[in-house]
Amino acid sequence: MQTELKINGDKHVLDLDSRTTLLDVLRHHIGLTGTKKGCDHGQCGACTVIVNGRRINSCLTLACMHDGDEITTIEGLGTPDDLNPLQAAFVAHDGFQCGYCTPGQICSATAMLKEAKAGWPSHVTEDMASTPDLTDAEISERMSGNLCRCSAYPNIVDAIREVARGGKE
Amino acid sequence: MTRHLTMDEADTRRRLDDMVQGTLGTPFDRPDGPLKVTGTAPYAAEWQSADLCHGVLVRAPVTKGRLKAISDEAVKALPGVLAVVSGEKMLRNPAQGMANEAPVQGSEDIVYFGQPVALVVAETFEQARHGAQALKLEIERDEDFAIDPNAVEPEVPEDKQSSTGDLDTAMRDAAHSIDAVYTTPAHSSASMEPHASIAEWDGDSLTLHGSYQMLKFNRNELADSLGIDPKNVRILSPYVGGGFGSKLGIAPEAIAAALAAKELGRPVSVSMTRQQVFETTMRRSETRQRIRLAAGADGKLTGIGHEALVSSLFDEGFTEPVTQATPFLYRGENRVIGNSVARLNRTCAGSVRAPGEAVGVTAFENAMDELAEKVGIDPVELRRINIPDEVPSQNIRFSSHKLAEALDEGAKAFGWDKRNAKPGAVRDGEWQIGMGMSSAFRVNLLIESEARVTLKADGTAEVETDMTDIGTGTYAVLTQIAAEMLGLPPENVTVRLGDTEYPPASGSGGSFGAASSGTSVFLACEEIRERIADAVGCTETDLTLKDGMAIAGNRSTPLTKVLDGQNFEAKGHVKPGEAQKKVRQATYGAYFAEVAVNSVTGETRVRRMTGAFAAGRILNAKTARSQCIGGMVWGIGMALTEDLVHDPRYGQIVNHDLAEYHVAVNADVPQIDVILLDERDDWANPLQAKGLGELGICGAAAAVTNAIYNATGVRVRDYPATLDKVLAGNT
Secondary structure, eight states, X not given: OEEEEEEXXXXXXXXOOTTOBHHHIIIIISOXXXXXXXXXXXXXXXXXXXXXXXXXXXXXXXGGXXXXXXXXXXXXXXXXXXXXXXXXXXXXXXXXXXOSSHHHHHHXXXXXXXXXXXXXXXXXXXXXXXXXXXXXXXXXXXXXXSOOTTOXXXXXXXHHHHHHTTSOO | OEEEEEEOXXXXXXXXXXXXXXXXXXXXXXXXXXXXXXXXXXXXGXXXXXXXXXXXXXXXXXXXEEEEEEEOHHHHTSTTEEEEEOSTTXXXXXXXXXXXXXXXXXXXXXXXXXXXXXXEEESSHHHHHHHHHHOEEEEEEOOOOOOOTTSSOOBOOGGGEXXXXXXXXXXXXXXXXXXXXXXXXXXXXXXXXXXXXXEEEETTEEEEEEOOSOHXXXXXXXXXXXXXXXXXXXXXXXXXXXXXXXXXXXXXXXXXXXXXXXXXXXXXXXXXXXXXXXXXXXXXOOEEEEEEEXXXXXXXXXXXXXEEEEEEOTTOOOOOOTTTTHHHHXXXXXXXXXXXXXXXXXXXXXXXXXXXXXXXXXXXXXXXXXXXXXXXXXXXXXXXXXXXXXXXXXXXXXXXXXXXXXXXXHHHHHTGGGOOOSTTOEEETTEEEEEEEEEEEEEOOOOOEEEEEEEOTTSOEEEEOSOOOSSSOHHHHHHHHHHHHHTOOGGGEEEEOSBTTSOOOOOXXXXXXXXXXXXXXXXXXXXXXXXXXXXXXXXXXXXXXXXXXXXXXXXXXXXXXXXXXXXXXXXXXXXXXXXXXXXXXXXXXXXXXXXXXXXXXXXXXXXXXXXEEEOBSOSBHHHHHHHHHHHHHHHHHHHHXXXXXXXXXXXXXXXXXXXXXXXXXXXXOOOEEEEEOOOOOTTTOTXXXXXXXXXXXXXXXXXXXXXXXXXXXXXXXXXXOXXXXXXXXXX
């Protein structure tokens, strides 16, 4: 199936097997291996990318369903020589160990910060009508779709909190 | 030149304390960090090749049987399918850690549910997956299988039983005693990166991009499995997406990829599905532990019994060493310690983070909590008064022992003095609040390791070793050791890992990686320091290296000038020796946890947790802390949710994915305080550093379950402490 994807600003026109997931297109067809496959079942969050501004598990969606969509992957957020603030904060706070879940954590956190700013409540938000404060409990709750078996969770919260509050603590 | 060291005696020189660069021990950021946070660090399945094809493993859907035939004509006719691989070289299960030879091979005999028996290879992953799903296996089922560890006669290996004094009499005469049975379920490593390999042949030479922890062993295991010379095998694992023991030995996907690549003359990529990772890589055995404690009126132990039943697959040498640390934990001259093993048709049992202590110390620390209550003594005090002066009944000294300090520092930081000793006494609305603690113990090891260090003419240095960094911080700590020894800013040191072309290292496992490979780097640097000292005309001990300058007496010379266009290259080689027998080397710590248990639902939330640890010299304050946090979070998972469930009818793993096997998620984990005690262990190695990767889990779960008891009065002796078990006792 012919599918056009806009990935990190670049247009890709691909002739794809209709069974191919968005994740496998990124990893096998475009060479963007920053997006990780941890479970292929939407259970771990390692494959999180941002599609039209929202975070999704790219393993749970077929590429051909995204004709014309704008997709941002970890490679679109920064480079080793030019880290974005979240990436830099993950390094400074050791918000990872093996690094395999990390691209998904960072893509997820990027979209999550926008969700919170837009006033979206979470399971732990007490006042559904107000814009929630990003407390540690809010960050943890909103990031619980991204597993980290190395268990860097406290450091991930530290990194995201720092960026949410606009800089170094 | 190679500098050799066999660790026979304590190294009291403490050379690292003489160095002045000031980078070792600091919270230096991981040099591999920028690659990892940008998705540019290449993991095993991510190596790009123009004619790469994909393989998907096919599993046996029976507990036991014989694979009589594979009807592959229809699958081979499917679009894109290139080959169906099976046969006597396929691995039945992964190699155990440090096996150094092929594990049991052959796809004909099926001995556990999910055993990989074939590989379907196709041009694309989608085609291979379809082919794997369509492949017809002709299997003769064998219903005579064993899956219940309590229903078979266990093996009682003589070398795993010991007895000193008379425990029965000690129990009878004890003022206070405990005799209880604790059970822990099977666990899965569940590292985030599924096991994956890309195999590529060039004539008779195989290159494998794999996700492995111990490359020098993996190379021999791979070669032996394929029947080729290890010299013709190169393994590359520069980045490993977590291991926790599950990637110690070569696994089925590597052999299948190599066989297929040979047959097709093309590189083949094989990644296990998450379900295959659960079914066909190592699980931690479930355990049944009877623990007996005999104590005087003052709480001092007079006897200890620790008898464990674990399980494993047939023909496997490894059995979960539940009682590994028991001989040296506490006082008590009368002892019975033993391990039995039931042979079962279940997924192979092997090493999962801290084999032995993770479950053994946990149950023991629950028993200690029960004893503290019976004696009427504070649980911290009970531990403190039972710290032995030497290893009981072995007359072996401790190389260093900081349990008392860990208990004190941890208790102080946590605010243990505010604990109400009476169970069920503290409430916060519908939540019952409790505090619990436990001790941490883990044996310390040194494993043979080599590294090459090159101080280059431009004043930068390179470190090369086939050591791996599985998230443990190897890139960071080896950078720091070389920078400290050679007096270089750490950004002028490059560490290259994960390639069997480099000198063979210990590998990552058993918490010995940083200290073992770090010692080899230290030795190579000592050799280079000698050469620099020679060049500037002083002794090595009189030489000061800092910021690229060689300082001897009142003369200061740039290293680039000393090198004068040359590279100084040296290898370091360390081997374990008598030091591991002369003294008991171990690491120690203490955990403190506060939980809230919902009186309506039985849900437990860990509100805060503190760990204080002593593991010799800390090489990097940041990565060390992260390792401890990781271990403690595994403790939370073990305490509350992790339970690898085997179907009681057929023995297959029921919850073989990350939706049903519950590892801790972000919302399960509070902020965690870690205290790293200052310590030097001269017997461990010339770095005076010990292992830290596993200490964080060696008893952590007990702090949580002991806190549940303090909150509710409910003793859960059958892990994990799920809502149903807590509610059932909470009336």
